[in-house]
Amino acid sequence: MNQSTNLKTARIEKISHLDYFNIAISVDCVILSYEDRRLRVLTMLSDLKEFAGLQSLLGDLVRPDEDLDSASYRVLLERTGLKDVYLRQVHTFGSVTRHPSGRVISTAYYALINGRHESLQLNDHALQWTPVKNLKKMAFDHKAILDTCLKTLREQVMDHPVVFNLLPGKFSLRQLQDVYETILSQELDRRNFRKKIVLKDWLTDLDEMEVDVPHRPGRLYAFREPSIKPISSVF
Amino acid sequence: MNQSTNLKTARIEKISHLDYFNIAISVDCVILSYEDRRLRVLTMLSDLKEFAGLQSLLGDLVRPDEDLDSASYRVLLERTGLKDVYLRQVHTFGSVTRHPSGRVISTAYYALINGRHESLQLNDHALQWTPVKNLKKMAFDHKAILDTCLKTLREQVMDHPVVFNLLPGKFSLRQLQDVYETILSQELDRRNFRKKIVLKDWLTDLDEMEVDVPHRPGRLYAFREPSIKPISSVF
DNA sequence: TCAAAAGTGTTGACTTTACACCCATGA
């Protein structure tokens, strides 16, 4: 086999732009919140006739003058009003046929937010918090994107302090455990969970107690580090 | 804050293409081989004056009619003549300034190949196998891409049977351990390594022995499953 | 017979799991 053609690496400037700048790139955000022992994802009804009645994730095309990561932060800000959010790139989906009306490659991010955040402001009535378990089918390849993000989240959650972004500033260990159980879809032993979590040194004991609960109040904790982490720090 | 503008999700068809189809997308491949107790990556000298003297990874623009994954397979085939190769998407790099001559977003893949594969055929004299340890600086953001891929490889290597792609079909446990030690940059205890690897059930004992070695010959093993895995299977 | 690497088991440290009872609060 001999392929002496097509060796174009790093020679953008020598290629006809007309041929190649014909693919759009977008970001899609899996924006997750936790409430009522359920993970919910922010979705909207697709307005493409191909996907009539199906929910889609929130995304947008990347602008020529914005970084890829910035585009996902922008989507999040535009849709939720939230600025400092845990956001993580997961995977890029680039099948030729994934978008019915053109070639669009999309990079998926997931964001974890507190659904009761004071500055949360959903500015479009079409937006809804859909329990992830209810989503069997979505527009485009968004179900695959969602599943991939959830898988990544599950892989991360025991080793990285990310779930705190789903909770209010003060929370009890029971609330924390509920979040873990929901994400991992499995029950955890209370004593073992507490030991493990405390060992990780992610928590500050606030020396406060729950109030107005119909049972013995639990201690309240806060996440030790700021729960906002820029995604780009590692790269 | 009120952002009622810019809610364009999934409405490609309503946007002026001229504004947005102005970003190119490429793939960059970190093609790794193992020899001489060193990991080597396939590089070429950058021909951009901005990066004179620096090595770059192998990549190419994605064509409008090919899947993102296919593009990385194509780069690999064009550059090495190899068809069935372990290839994995790692991360997408999208800084506005990463390419000096235009906006190019690039998805990074790593590939593991056997540097002595019979059909390996480097068809460009500019290509070289550079030991990864020697690369302090590269063209574009390729050093960051390389480091990210190596980090991902290190995270995967104990849990996924990927290193076999770096070795010939028959290998001794010592060779296998050498590869692990090289990737992880740490020495491993021989007895513990053997126990752990055998437990994983990745190997077939070939009932053959090394020949022509200046010491007691070791048993030869083969990887149990085909060492070729399509990357897209999970998604 | 020497040099080089192959092959092999046990022990202690640590981690993980399983498991049950009493306590504080609101209704």
Place this chain on the structure above:
DNA sequence: TCATGGGTGTAAAGTCAACACTTTTGA
């Protein structure tokens, strides 16, 4: 006083890390 969840420790099992001697081959 009852219902609800809070809070706590221990023992057994499993995993991981450290460690040394004998064997087989080619030179």
